[in-house]
Amino acid sequence: CPVEPVAYMGINCELLYDACIKHECPARRICNRTAGLLEYECICMPGFTGIDCNININECESNPCKDPHFECVDSYTCICQPGFTGANCRDNTDECASNPCQNGAICRDRVNEYSCFCVPGFQGYNCEIDINECASRPCKNNGTCLNEMDHYLCKCVPGYTGMNCDAEIDECDSDPCQNGALCNDHVGFYTCTCAPGYQGIHCEVDINECVSQPCQHNGTCHDLINSYRCDCSGTGFEGDHCELDILECASEPCLNSATCVEGIKNYSCACWPGYTGQHCEEDVDECATEPCHNRGVCFERSNQAYYGTRPDFPSNFSYSQAAGFLCWCQPGFAGKLCGKCSCCLHLIDGAWFE
Template sequence: MFASAGFVITLLCFCLLHPAFGQDCPTKQEIQGSLKQIQKLLSAHEASYLQSLRNLKKKINLLQNSAGKQSAKAVNSTCPKLDPLTNGRKLGKSHSISHEVHFLCDPGYELVGSESRVCQETLTWSGQQPLCRDINECASSPCLNGGTCVDEVNQFSCVCAKGWAGATCQSPVPTFFVTMTNTSAATSPATAAAAAAATLPAATTGPFVRPSRCSIVQGTTHCTCEPGYTISGRDSYTCTDIDECELFHNGQAGRLCLHTCVNTPGGYRCSCPAGYNVTRDGRSCKDIDECATRQNNCTKDHMCVNTYGGFQCVHVDCPKIPHATYVKTSPMRCERNPCPVDNKACSQAPNSFSYHYLAVVSNLSAPRVMFRVSALRPMGDTLRFSLLGGRQARRHFTVQRSDRLTGQLMLVSPVQGPATLEAEVEMSELEKRVQLGRYITKITMFVSQYDF
């Protein structure tokens, strides 16, 4: 366009300098019209050029602002400090992007809110700040036989109805009155009690056999036993222990003990298997955390995983895969080293391996979600989740998608413990059906022997 304008100007100048060629040159009016068109053309190009300069300046300013924000983000690329958890604790000290923190409550409190929170790229935490709420120990109605439960901090107490005693009002308080006629009114209560003790054979005395307490009122003898004992047969002076474990083994209120009931003189006690302690209600069993209480023999290069009734010492070694090498980036994660440009086999190998360990009770109800795998920053247009492993893994597990970015490992059948189950969940990223990356999550589940 500039070339055509230059040609027109050259032609006009030639005609003005050589009027002899007037027959071939345009008239004066035509020349003025052409000059006006050329002027308009140059003005339009000048305006377009100035507009291009203004757009270029705007882009430069945007790049400068973006660079400034990136610099500021690099200087302070951490999420704000989280508030401390009252009656609980926070696991995880890093506040950097993509790092995760977990929350646990002290015994006697339950977690309300997010169990874990992730530092997002916006420098904000996912989820909501949790809190630890006092557990209402009376919610499970632990007091038996009409007893009234009183909730206390991390414990409870029972106010028993008449005729019942014990921590949960589980023991009857029998009172037996035996009327004896033809008894001299002159016999004193002390004399009757002494006579009762003297008539007991040596083989019948001991912690499970006690003499009764007798009193004489208007010529009639009344005998009673201590709580937990009852008059034995026709001998009104002998009290024998009540075996509560046998008497209340399958009562309407359930078993006295969830594990083992041990009869004691005048009562009973509950015992738990190794690795458990009796709870405050005296009848349930609570797992001992050998990892938290340092009751384990795991070495420094192993990590202690608490299980129900015991513990496991685990050590993660990065996998050995041909054409690819892995390095441990955290105690439970291995990532692939960069691949050479021409090494296609390396680029097809998994990008990372993550290891997780779960402790569950025996006969856990199914179906149940056991673990979730999610993409924090997906790169492609499609995420695919699948279950790896052999027949044993597919017998107990399946993988389902819960939303566009999350897959979940489902337990499909109860497992009788003790047992150890393993499952591998693969998450693949694809762009137009072309694989961009693979990520393997290995889950090991330790199933306890007991279901409490």
């Protein structure tokens, strides 16, 4: 039991310490102590004095019996009324000396009685009864009540809070759901309703729509939110999934009635004779090489009879700008390239012969 600042004793340390219980005084002495203190002293019993308390006090010396009809006899005894003590019953009995009030209560001495002022949480004449604050069942929603001194504590089940467990916890207050998901509050837990394109407990995982390899013909898949995009660049295909072969000839890139030939990722132009270039856009200048001799004048021409009909040409081919040239020879010269001397030729039916 504690001894400072006040000493206690008893099984539960509920009594103020009484030093005289363990100490005996010599003959004609009595133990004097103050409750709660460790110190004590042995004083002479009433009627005795002296260093060894061996001198009998003559109580008649003060002549208490002043009436001549009474004789004073050494020593006397006063029978006190309840609540008083002492040789002359002048001392009020301290009913609090025995520390009757329990559990830290304050004792107030009265005449022949005492009163206990209980600390919160206790009741009874001696404050011996612990008030059960849980008796009124203050804890709500299946909370467990713990009776404490002067108060109670509620141990709440998951999902509830507050002094009496009367407030439901909103698990969505912390915004646990990510990426625009809807949080659904339940008792003790929450669930997330994910926006399209996301998954996971907190909708924290972006669904990769490219996992299924939706892009065909080596198209590059780019994952988007709840979608994907196929990059068909360089594949020769188009469409949402690069599933359509690009018809390069659809734009009619070949000029001058050339035939467009489809290929993979490209095309080619089959030019008519007399044209060249990637798109058959260049007219071949047959006179550029100056094929006519002897100052003959070169004329580009288009003459079916001269050029001839080719079986691989389409039936709708026009010879208006086809290949060929004519040489207009200077006088005295003849021949396809004006390379023959006309003096050796004979004009027969409009044509020159050797």
